[in-house]
Amino acid sequence: MKPNTGTRQTPAMLACLEGRNMAENITSPRTDYARWYQDVIREAELADKAPVRGCMVIRPYGYAIWEAIRAGLDRRFRETGHENAYFPLFIPKSFIDKESEHVEGFAPELAVVTHGGGRELEEPLIVRPTSETIINYMFAKWVQSYRDLPLLINQWANVVRWELRTRPFLRTTEFLWQEGHTAHASKQEAVEEALRMLRVYESFAVEDAAIPVIPGIKTEREKFPGAVDSYSIEAMMGNGWALQAGTSHYLGTNFARAFNIQFLNEANELEYVHQTSWGVSTRMVGAVIMAHGDEHGLRLPPGLAPIQVVVVPIWRGDDTRAAVLEECQRLRARLAEDGLRVRLDDRDTQSPGFKFNYWEVRGVPLRIEIGPRDLESGSVTAARRSRPGSEGKHSLPLDEGIAAGIRRILDEIQAELYDQALERREGWTTEVSDYAELSRLIEEKGGFFRCYWDGSREDEERLQEETKATVRCIPIDQPGTSGRCVVSGRETDRIAVIARAY
């Protein structure tokens, strides 16, 4: 390096000034959370920018996380009696116009295809922003009798919404998701279904993604266009902001009336079906990044990690190399046989230290190091990603019980990530009864706020305008006490969660 003359600063000095860890190329989340998020996505090779505005390329490692999310959800959908199907990407434009709230909600963000095969189309096609309309058009054909109900369909698909502002995974022009669509004979059944799927999302978030969530009902202002009631699970991210990680809607008979989905009941009377829809998207990948990530990068819960255990061999010269590698391969095979997702990093082009950091950035929950010292003592060194540095390192006997032992550690890591996320949320949730105090604390402290809420749409708009925070949901679990609404001052027994949100 050239001598430091005048005001010229070295990259290391600049890195320090920027709060950037030069070694990892990741900005500290405390310095600039938005930048940290983008750095993690780049360094962990989750996604890359696409040449199309607002779109991203999901790279293999990021896609593997999505596949794990998909597997966890799909299993639960099947267990609750749903079947997968596929509906077209293109929807006749007139379909969208059939449900008034739905049109109003989606019209501004539609991508419209006007030409095909070199000619202008007679009727423009929209690229689906969601599939209620085309699915319900088909439901009208399939439903005749109460015997055809309930109809429980799920679709895995891509959708397009022309958003003004995008962020990788959290909001992209095109995104991947699942959308469940069901039709039922009664309101009660449909409401139960909407709540059942909300609980399915909650169970997935808690058990697989290790993210504590608040299931609740959306306010009038925040609900899905065309729904009677919308429910959501709300999670807290590393900067104290809320993220809606899944939604479920009771649609009433709104779409049934628009698409004429009627059935004959047992009394031979014609009735409209009651419906639901519910979805989780690639946004969930963003939730995992922001709920668990730290200054070293990603931290993945074992339940979703594409690689749960990485084995790093350490050798000194060729004499120890063969013995170390052999032991590593044996362990890899044993863990794989036990059903664990394990990777042996036997690259001889990188040093062990490099590999430690490489897999830490990628959030692998557990690293096993095997070197000459371990061979001598008949053990391995285990380093868990859920605890920082050497605190997460300890020795494990390399014996018959190793697979079971590692499985136990993975369970502990899963629990630790959940506990850490829960602890942060609880420590960053404030109960407030006074509007002025709420405004002040949103700015100064951030996080979640629990307040009595009986506000109107206008009250909610005022809240957002003045504080940039919104009512995330009215939690389903309520304490049953009462007090005065933080904005309107009206007496109410409902408590809302208020926060700034993505």
Added chain:
RNA sequence: CGGGGCGUAGCGCAGCCCGGUAGCGCACCUGCUUUGGGAGCAGGGGGUCGCCGGUUCGAAUCCGGCCGCCCCGACCA
């Protein structure tokens, strides 16, 4: 679309004010030595300086226009 910032090698940036053969760190390639927390030394490859136009003998640098990206709002899973 409004306000702010930025486009120079794969990534992060300097150079621009004051025009004169395009640089630094990391990454990459080759060789030797290395390998328990991002290895060392030596050598090497890579950029029509976002695009278009103007001024000039000469433009990364000055002027005009356009495009794109990021942050903060409005819209939203």
